[in-house]
Amino acid sequence: MEKQRLDKIIASTGRWSRREVKLLIRQGEVLVDGFPARASEDKADPETAEILVSGEALTYRRYTWLMLNKPAGYLSATEDGRGATVLDLLPQELQRQGLFPVGRLDKDTEGLLLLTNEGVLAHDLLSPRHHVDKVYRARVAGRLTEEDCRAFFDGMLLGDGTQCQSAGLEILSAGEESEALVTLREGKFHQVKRMLAQCGKPVLYLERLQMGNLTLDASLPRGEFRFLTEEELEGLRNS
Ligand code: URA
DSSP states (O other): OOOEEHHHHHHTTSSSOHHHHHHHHHTTOEEETTEEOOOTTOEEOTTTSOEEETTEEOOOOSSOEEEEEEOTTOBSSSOOTTSOBGGGGSOHHHHTTOOEESSOOOTTOEEEEEEESOHHHHHHHHOGGGOOOEEEEEEEESOOOHHHHHHHHHOOBOTTSOBOOOOEEEEEEOSSEEEEEEEESSOOTTHHHHHHHHTTOOEEEEEEEEETTEEOOTTSOTTOEEEOOHHHHHHHHHO
16 A cells, blocks of 8 residues: 555544644554654655554554444534535544545434445445445334334335335324334335325424344444444444
């Protein structure tokens, strides 16, 4: 791989800013192939060089994959003149990496959102041909019924003529307001809200819990992100 500046390589992990890297280098905390780095501008091949930062070996990844616990109020876009996007929740160094959200959550939807700069895998994950299930927890107005579950299972025809594939509706609680898990294999515009509205049960709250084999990390606070682990990435590639 082409050599890159040390500060770029180290900051691409999202753990240190370029300014911090500069300081660490000055303090002799960065070793490249066993030798202390001299300057941020020094270059190394990130795939073959052994880089230690404060004694810790850096694992370089060609692509970045993040799990974000999206809060309400942020758009799933890379830029938007109308308000904050999910990229605003990331540190500067990660914002520079050309990351984009893998699919969209509505502005008011919370929960699991993946961000990456690996276009092909992201595209595959979103393709209905690849059968990657997305699971949502929905709170709706009104009492959900077995009939609603059947309508989801049968594949719903929406009011505007959109035909939905068979989907799952598992009722968790039913009353004046109800809660359910919705499982989709596709991702049409506002799909969960439109399907539930068609049943006469408007969505009051929506959160994505799962995408393929990936579950929203319960220890990840709303608005925070973390890197996917090697195992999680491997699972995504195989899903
Ligand atoms: N379906 C919706 O209606 N909204 C989302 O944000 C995701 C799925």
